[in-house]
Amino acid sequence: MTHQTRPKDKLPVVYTSRAKCRDCYRCVRVCPVQAIRMKDGQAEVITELCIACGTCITACPQQAKAYRTDYNKVLQMMEENHQIAISIAPSFVIYYDEWQQKRLPSALRMAGFSHISETAIGAYQSAKATAEYVSENPHRANVCTACPATVNYVMHEKPELAGFLVEVVSPMIAHAKMLKKTAPKRKVVFAGPCVAKKDEAQWTVNQDLVDAVLTFDELDELLSIRQINLDQCEESSFDDLVPGDASLFPLEGGLLRTAGLKTDMLDEHVIAVSGFREVKDALEALNEKTGNLIIEPMFCKNGCINGPFAGHKHTGIQNRAAILNYAAKQRKPDPANIGSLKSTSTHFDTVQSGKKVDFSEDQIREVLKKTGKLTPSDELNCTACGYPDCRTKAIAVLKGLAEPEMCMPYMRRIAEQKFDTMIDYDPNGIVLLDHELRIIHMNPAFKKMFSCSDALLAKKISYLIDPDPFEQLVTKKVDVYRSKTNYSNYNLLCHLVAYVLPENQHYVGIFMDITDTSSSKEKLRELQSETVIKAQELIEHQISMAQELAKFLGEHTAAGEILMKKLIDSIKK
Ligand code: SF4
Numbered sequence: 001m002t003h004q005t006r007p008k009d010k011l012p013v014v015y016t017s018r019a020k021c022r023d024c025y026r027c028v029r030v031c032p033v034q035a036i037r038m039k040d041g042q043a044e045v046i047t048e049l050c051i052a053c054g055t056c057i058t059a060c061p062q063q064a065k066a067y068r069t070d071y072n073k074v075l076q077m078m079e080e081n082h083q084i085a086i087s088i089a090p091s092f093v094i095y096y097d098e099w100q101q102k103r104l105p106s107a108l109r110m111a112g113f114s115h116i117s118e119t120a121i122g123a124y125q126s127a128k129a130t131a132e133y134v135s136e137n138p139h140r141a142n143v144c145t146a147c148p149a150t151v152n153y154v155m156h157e158k159p160e161l162a163g164f165l166v167e168v169v170s171p172m173i174a175h176a177k178m179l180k181k182t183a184p185k186r187k188v189v190f191a192g193p194c195v196a197k198k199d200e201a202q203w204t205v206n207q208d209l210v211d212a213v214l215t216f217d218e219l220d221e222l223l224s225i226r227q228i229n230l231d232q233c234e235e236s237s238f239d240d241l242v243p244g245d246a247s248l249f250p251l252e253g254g255l256l257r258t259a260g261l262k263t264d265m266l267d268e269h270v271i272a273v274s275g276f277r278e279v280k281d282a283l284e285a286l287n288e289k290t291g292n293l294i295i296e297p298m299f300c301k302n303g304c305i306n307g308p309f310a311g312h313k314h315t316g317i318q319n320r321a322a323i324l325n326y327a328a329k330q331r332k333p334d335p336a337n338i339g340s341l342k343s344t345s346t347h348f349d350t351v352q353s354g355k356k357v358d359f360s361e362d363q364i365r366e367v368l369k370k371t372g373k374l375t376p377s378d379e380l381n382c383t384a385c386g387y388p389d390c391r392t393k394a395i396a397v398l399k400g401l402a403e404p405e406m407c408m409p410y411m412r413r414i415a416e417q418k419f420d421t422m423i424d425y426d427p428n429g430i431v432l433l434d435h436e437l438r439i440i441h442m443n444p445a446f447k448k449m450f451s452c453s454d455a456l457l458a459k460k461i462s463y464l465i466d467p468d469p470f471e472q473l474v475t476k477k478v479d480v481y482r483s484k485t486n487y488s489n490y491n492l493l494c495h496l497v498a499y500v501l502p503e504n505q506h507y508v509g510i511f512m513d514i515t516d517t518s519s520s521k522e523k524l525r526e527l528q529s530e531t532v533i534k535a536q537e538l539i540e541h542q543i544s545m546a547q548e549l550a551k552f553l554g555e556h557t558a559a560g561e562i563l564m565k566k567l568i569d570s571i572k573k
Pocket residue numbers: 016020021022023024025026027028042043059060061062063064065
């Protein structure tokens with residue numbers, strides 16, 4: 001094992017398409033290693049910290065997270081008439097239906113690949129080498145994994161555990177070595193469900209082995225560019241047969257099974273885990289005193305069958321059954337003809353990301369103070385910013401990963417304060433009522449017009465004025481009430497606009513004092529238009545508050561928004 005800083009020239013695997021990002025923080029929330037920085041309202045991937053797990057790509061609701069595609073590179077290799085071998089990951093069984101699986105080899109030949117075989121052939125060699133490695137190191141913890149996201153996680157986040165990794169090449173690398181050994185000049189392309197494999201192909205130790213890594217989506221794109229339709233291809237076989245149980249590799253425990261290591265779920269010395277949380281917990285339990293333990297971790301829940309580009313057409317159980325059926329049906333090669341690979345060992349480089357910086361309590365408190373968190377009870381730990389708690393978010397601000405303004409309760413408070421100020425200075429009387437027409441809020445102009453004070457809060461509006469306009473809204477007789485109304489008790493002639501806020505069944509009344517009969521119609525029009533603007537601002541404020549909360553809660557407010565827009569239009573009329 002060696003240490004390195006991440007190569008500066010390393011191509012980013014995952015990045016943000018800036019035009020599409022709507023700063024919802026979902027990717028920040030799901031990124032297991034805090035490799036996403038919010039900057040100018042954009043969620044930027046920090047390449048040096050990213051472990052290329054692909055979680056943010058599938059989580060982003062705007063398709064704003066993207067990965068580096070390689071199919072153009074492959075098309076260019078084809079144009080340059082290179083001999084190209086393609087290694088197809090065993091989870092193709094999940095991505096393609098059974099009839100498509102049988103035609104895929106023909107389609108790939110038509111596309112221009114000269115050798116078509118399954119990565120499972122390399123998996124068999126990896127498994128054999130893993131079994132040997134474990135038998136040579138029986139009294140320690142052995143972390144056996146073919147998953148580059150897991151290796152990246154250890155090397156970036158838990159370098160102290162790197163010594164437990166079994167230093168054996170992954171199936172992709174083993175297969176690439178075999179393919180290059182028989183024809184050193186040919187190009188090797190890998191296709192699978194995984195984004196992290198694009199990163200693995202760039203590791204220094206793997207240089208010049210895999211020339212391009214495609215997801216199955218990219219492979220489909222490439223076939224479509226070459227105008228190849230699977231339903232017009234004939235059935236044919238791959239160029240090599242898969243030995244042993246290597247087709248089971250995409251399943252949790254598949255490596256251990258192929259390696260002939262025990263996979264009894266009750267065996268305390270051999271465990272297969274999948275999914276980030278479980279992998280993290282299992283790895284964190286390891287220490288120098290852990291003896292005789294074999295762990296097979298896979299970053300995606302249930303293994304590569306649930307990789308970011310596995311297709312996700314069927315349930316997990318159906319996918320597992322599909323892999324088991326496919327493996328059971330395969331013709332096995334004659335053991336005498338199974339080639340072997342001598343150089344199966346590898347090494348992993350830990351990454352000095354510079355992320356682990358300690359900040360003093362004073363520094364953290366200073367950041368918390370900036371967002372109104374003066375005491376621990378102000379720390380709501382609501383996770384709306386994408387971080388698990390306010391302190392972690394404050395530390396992220398200090399690291400330059402987050403912005404103070406990402407705190408939603410704080411921003412809402414600021415917005416409300418600003419809006420309250422606007423309402424307070426409005427010359428029109430504004431009253432807000434709850435669903436039972438009790439007064440929630442009155443602005444100073446309203447209190448002056450109706451000679452009342454906050455003592456009336458929580459009292460019904462009928463204490464003050466005729467509630468009929470609001471009752472018409474409650475009974476849905478009208479959507480918006482607009483009328484000239486005489487309040488003789490108060491010597492007032494008002495133009496009243498009243499409407500409902502559908503999200504919380506609150507009612508708003510805006511009273512324009514038009515008592516002064518000497519006022520010109522022009523003045524009245526001005527007042528009306530000012531009122532519409534204020535009403536619109538009030539509505540839009542309510543919408544944005546509802547949207548912010550709904551964004552966090554994952555709800556859809558589109559219907560509410562359309563309704564409110566209609567309301568604004570009807571007020572304008
Ligand atoms: S998840 Fe949200 S914040 Fe992240 S890239 Fe997508 S839109 Fe932007």
